[in-house]
Amino acid sequence: MKVWRYLNKQQKCSIDNVLDIILKSKGLSYDDFIDCKCNISDPSDFYGMSSLVSRLNLAIERFEKICIFGDYDCDGVTATVMLYSYLSKKNIDVMYMLPSRFEGGYGLTNDVIDKIKSYGVSLIITVDNGISAYNEISYSNSVGIDVIVTDHHKIPEKLPPAVSIVNPHLNDSGFKDFAGVGVVFKIIQELEKDNLSLDDLIKEYGDLLSIGTIGDMVPMVGENRYLVKRSFEYFSQTKRPGVQVLLEGSSFGDMDGSEISFGIAPKLNACGRIGSAETATKLLLSSSISEARSFLKIALEMNESRKSLCNSIFEEVEKEIYEKKLYNNRIICAWSENWNHGVIGIAASVICNKFGKPCFLFSVQGEESRGSGRSIPGFDICDHLSKCQEFLTKFGGHPMAAGANIKSENLEKFNEKFLKIANDMPLYYIDIDCVIDPENISVEILNEINKLSPFGSENLEPIFAILNVTLVRVVSIGSGKHIRIVFKKNGKIFESTMFGVPFSDFLFSPGDIIDLAVRLKKNFFLGRESAVIHVVDVKLSEIDSLKFALDERIFENFILGIDPLPDDCIPSRDDCIQVFNCIRNLSSFRIEKLYSLMKNKIRPAKIFLILEIFDELKIFSVTRNCENYRISVKSKEKVNLNESLILKKAMLKNEI
Numbered sequence: 001m002k003v004w005r006y007l008n009k010q011q012k013c014s015i016d017n018v019l020d021i022i023l024k025s026k027g028l029s030y031d032d033f034i035d036c037k038c039n040i041s042d043p044s045d046f047y048g049m050s051s052l053v054s055r056l057n058l059a060i061e062r063f064e065k066i067c068i069f070g071d072y073d074c075d076g077v078t079a080t081v082m083l084y085s086y087l088s089k090k091n092i093d094v095m096y097m098l099p100s101r102f103e104g105g106y107g108l109t110n111d112v113i114d115k116i117k118s119y120g121v122s123l124i125i126t127v128d129n130g131i132s133a134y135n136e137i138s139y140s141n142s143v144g145i146d147v148i149v150t151d152h153h154k155i156p157e158k159l160p161p162a163v164s165i166v167n168p169h170l171n172d173s174g175f176k177d178f179a180g181v182g183v184v185f186k187i188i189q190e191l192e193k194d195n196l197s198l199d200d201l202i203k204e205y206g207d208l209l210s211i212g213t214i215g216d217m218v219p220m221v222g223e224n225r226y227l228v229k230r231s232f233e234y235f236s237q238t239k240r241p242g243v244q245v246l247l248e249g250s251s252f253g254d255m256d257g258s259e260i261s262f263g264i265a266p267k268l269n270a271c272g273r274i275g276s277a278e279t280a281t282k283l284l285l286s287s288s289i290s291e292a293r294s295f296l297k298i299a300l301e302m303n304e305s306r307k308s309l310c311n312s313i314f315e316e317v318e319k320e321i322y323e324k325k326l327y328n329n330r331i332i333c334a335w336s337e338n339w340n341h342g343v344i345g346i347a348a349s350v351i352c353n354k355f356g357k358p359c360f361l362f363s364v365q366g367e368e369s370r371g372s373g374r375s376i377p378g379f380d381i382c383d384h385l386s387k388c389q390e391f392l393t394k395f396g397g398h399p400m401a402a403g404a405n406i407k408s409e410n411l412e413k414f415n416e417k418f419l420k421i422a423n424d425m426p427l428y429y430i431d432i433d434c435v436i437d438p439e440n441i442s443v444e445i446l447n448e449i450n451k452l453s454p455f456g457s458e459n460l461e462p463i464f465a466i467l468n469v470t471l472v473r474v475v476s477i478g479s480g481k482h483i484r485i486v487f488k489k490n491g492k493i494f495e496s497t498m499f500g501v502p503f504s505d506f507l508f509s510p511g512d513i514i515d516l517a518v519r520l521k522k523n524f525f526l527g528r529e530s531a532v533i534h535v536v537d538v539k540l541s542e543i544d545s546l547k548f549a550l551d552e553r554i555f556e557n558f559i560l561g562i563d564p565l566p567d568d569c570i571p572s573r574d575d576c577i578q579v580f581n582c583i584r585n586l587s588s589f590r591i592e593k594l595y596s597l598m599k600n601k602i603r604p605a606k607i608f609l610i611l612e613i614f615d616e617l618k619i620f621s622v623t624r625n626c627e628n629y630r631i632s633v634k635s636k637e638k639v640n641l642n643e644s645l646i647l648k649k650a651m652l653k654n655e656i
């Protein structure tokens with residue numbers, strides 16, 4: 001169970017204090033944050049900037065042919081498009097090239113360099129990659145091509161032998177969290193320092209800058225937030241046909257970032273995941289609306305096939321989770337030969353959300369396998385990978401998302417260690433900024449909250465708790481993928497939406513007194529604004545989520561062999577009979593609902609264990625997904641509880 005953690009106790013917010021409360025939990029001051037006061041870094045101070053400018057000018061003087069080498073994700077594509085558009089405008093002989101996930105993979109390779117050479121290129125500029133391409137850049141030098149590296153990834157021990165390296169992490173001071181596209185933006189700012197103001201640059205390139213910055217999920221603070229926020233002012237007036245067609249059909253007023261993270265970025269990313277990132281690049285570089293539409297059509301098709309591939313991976317993993325009871329593990333790890341490497345990361349994030357556990361999936365490609373994983377807040381999955389690096393041929397990433405390559409023969413051994421050393425994983429916390437009365441939810445309060453936008457990592461969208469409401473009804477929407485939750489408070493009826501949870505997975509009943517963790521959104525429809533509620537999590541109001549989650553941990557630790565079961569968690573025969581009588585006529589239930597039906601008399605750890613015993617003795621067949629249990633009666637014959645090995649194990653361990 002996810003633990004609800006109140007950042008400001010259970011303070012209630014209204015339009016007058018909502019900003020103060022949220023800023024307090026972020027540790028920020030009104031002036032700095034709301035007015036977005038921040039120092040804009042001077043690109044002249046960037047490490048490597050002056051050598052970049054002189055090498056580029058030399059190339060221009062000598063009419064050299066330049067190749068931009070980018071990446072296949074949203075950041076890599078927007079960075080490529082931004083630099084390509086800029087250099088083309090200057091009448092420089094420039095081309096671009098992108099890697100493919102399916103041939104060669106991430107970054108420069110010697111084959112790519114040979115290919116670039118065949119076009120007569122004598123200068124490569126990398127964007128959003130290159131910092132770890134030491135060998136490839138040495139090779140490039142040896143065949144007579146200079147390389148300028150522009151990147152934002154972690155600095156390796158040995159810097160590549162490039163003529164110039166611009167990476168904010170090499171700077172002595174100033175803002176360092178730019179995306180790859182942000183680095184390109186700073187380079188153009190330097191090149192145009194005598195001609196264009198920051199405002200001019202934002203008008204011209206702000207659309208690409210914000211798409212790449214949000215798409216790459218870099219911290220939305222400091223200069224990133226300033227630049228993206230300012231870019232949003234001009235976003236709808238973009239001159240780029242590609243962005244215009246991406247915006248078609250979406251009606252929004254003030255942007256908060258989710259238009260990009262949910263609307264635009266997935267479509268651009270889908271190209272590199274399923275087919276070729278070149279489609280996304282050509283879309284953004286299109287010079288007419290009709291050209292842009294034709295590339296958008298391909299991108300949308302790839303996005304649809306990305307969704308269906310993702311769905312089938314999800315279903316396969318889910319089946320494996322039930323069959324092998326992987327839900328008791330700290331991390332869910334699985335692999336298959338049938339999975340497309342480009343989409344396993346998204347499938348992992350769906351599993352991670354649904355089961356509340358980090359998830360790592362591998363696509364097995366013969367002797368070599370490539371994996372991608374997602375984590376829960378507070379558990380650094382990249383750091384965790386590094387503890388198993390003896391099995392890996394390559395790994396990297398961030399605390400919340402990481403990738404790794406491995407020899408397929410080592411998967412089992414890796415899996416064993418990867419799970420075993422995750423014992424001290426923190427619980428899954430949902431941080432709640434404040435409590436809100438549903439009557440206080442209005443467009444006006446959203447105008448206040450949106451002053452904190454754009455949201456992203458390190459500036460998370462606030463989460464509110466709506467407490468003690470009565471569930472009225474639940475309706476399936478979006479062809480069964482989502483639900484509408486109707487609830488009542490003080491005699492008034494309210495509606496909310498919960499995405500990604502089908503009707504059959506929402507095991508609360510009308511009349512239940514529940515708490516909702518929600519995000520508040522503005523909705524624009526036919527030119528009218530309204531406030532809508534997006535539900536993130538639901539629980540019975542009477543349940544203390546921390547106590548419950550700790551008990552669940554006790555049970556898991558016993559099942560995983562980490563700790564013996566405490567004496568007071570061992571169920572008696574009478575406990576088992578009580579649980580049996582309570583569930584005998586049910587086919588599905590939520591675990592905390594069962595706890596409440598038992599009048600909170602049998603502690604959760606015991607209930608978890610009793611259900612496990614029932615499954616073992618084939619009294620019921622039990623399947624579980626997080627809090628949801630589905631059962632069916634298997635045997636009507638009398639069984640002897642003493643035959644349960646699990647129960648024996650629980651009692652025995654406690655004797656030793």
Ligand SMILES: [Mn+2]
Pocket residue numbers: 075076128152179180216
């Ligand atoms: Mn990037």
